[in-house]
Amino acid sequence: VAKENGRGCYRYFTPAINKRARQRLELGTRLRRAFAQDELALHYQPQVDMESGHIFSAEALLRWRQPGKGGPIPCGAFIEIAEETGLILPIGQWVLRQACQQLRLWHDAGHVAMRIAVNLSPRQFYQANFLASIKAILEETGLSPTMLDLEITEGVLLQRSEDNIATLKELGNMGIQLSVDDFGTGYSSLGYLQRFPVHALKIDQSFVRGIGSSPGDTALVTAIIAMAQSLHLKVLAEGVESLEQVHFLKAHGCLAAQGYYYSRAVAADILAGLLHEQEVSPTRCAWPGNGEM
Ligand code: C2E
Ligand code: MG
Ligand code: MG
Ligand code: MG
DSSP states (O other): HHHHHHHHHHHHHHHHHHHHHHHHHHHHHHHHHHTTTTTTEEEEEEEEEETTTTTEEEEEEEEEEEEOSSSSSEEEHHHHHHHHSSHHHHHHHHHHHHHHHHHHHHHHHTTTTTTEEEEEOOOHHHTTTTHHHHHHHHHHHTOOOOGGEEEOOOOHHHHHOOHHHHHHHHHHTOOOEEEEETSSSSSOOOHHHHSHHHHHHHEEEEHHHHTTTOHHHHHHHHHHHHHHHHHOEEESSSOEEEEEEEEHHHHTOOOOOTTTTTTOOHHHHHHHHHHHHHHTTSSSSOOOSSSSO
16 A cells, blocks of 8 residues: 555656756756846845935845846845856856946945945855955955955854865955844854854844734844844844834844835946935935835
8 A cells, every 4th residue: 555655646746846847957047048148137235324324335136137028036036046056156256246346336436435245155155266256356346355245144154164164264354244144044053153253143034024013023133133232243134124123123223224114126326326315415314214116
């Protein structure tokens, strides 16, 4: 009977699994072609000082613009494929260079205090020539490493190989800021915050979403901010969507945020417009109300 059941399952599931595998393979092929044909783009989401309303940095977020197939597709849908296929290595390299070149342009336009944040895949991080390529990009673009913020996940910090620690330390020594992305969603070992040269925590948006409505999330946000303060780490709230969240975060000492309340990720020229506006009228909040764009 077991064997029959097994055969039944086999016959039932195989077509579905094959279909999914085929779709992923297809998506990988399309992604490879899209990258080669320059169909990937970066959008930039402002990171805002909630006290002044000023943009001090922007996170580069990958977008796939598919000509003729409607609007841009968010990266969540294809980043996983890029990781699986290894395409994330050339793509990630391109993202770093593109983001730094963009920051160069903003600096040249006079926004010299502006910073840039770039997401790193663990696979990029473990690449042998990773440090050399970052140095080359910084040299090419003439940017100070202190203007670059690399977002890593908790997974990278848990992998405690000698190479890994050396790479993190070298990045820190260069003056690059390291932020832990989606903080709180990974493993619960906090010891690494002391052992590694980490500079900032990005509170995951799932906790921020629950501010006010979920006592658990509210407590976690409060605790993360307090911990960041006592460890002398910077802290930024992700996914801020409401004025209530802004008030809560400011009251608890978190002054940096990104989220739809301020702005979605936008094309580089739109962000340049926002930067220009805040420079022209520095006392005016650039995004009154619920600034969806
Ligand atoms: P992430 O680094 O945590 O980026 C934040 C994500 O939250 C972005 O989604 C952003 O659009 C979204 N977001 C920002 N504010 C809000 C908000 O107020 N509400 C809601 N609901 N969402 C908000 P996106 O662009 O789809 O990116 C998803 C993930 O893909 C990123 O999460 C990051 O882990 C990864 N990713 C994006 N670009 C790159 C890249 O160039 N390289 C690598 N390795 N990963 C990337
Ligand atoms: Mg990020
Ligand atoms: Mg995040
Ligand atoms: Mg994420």
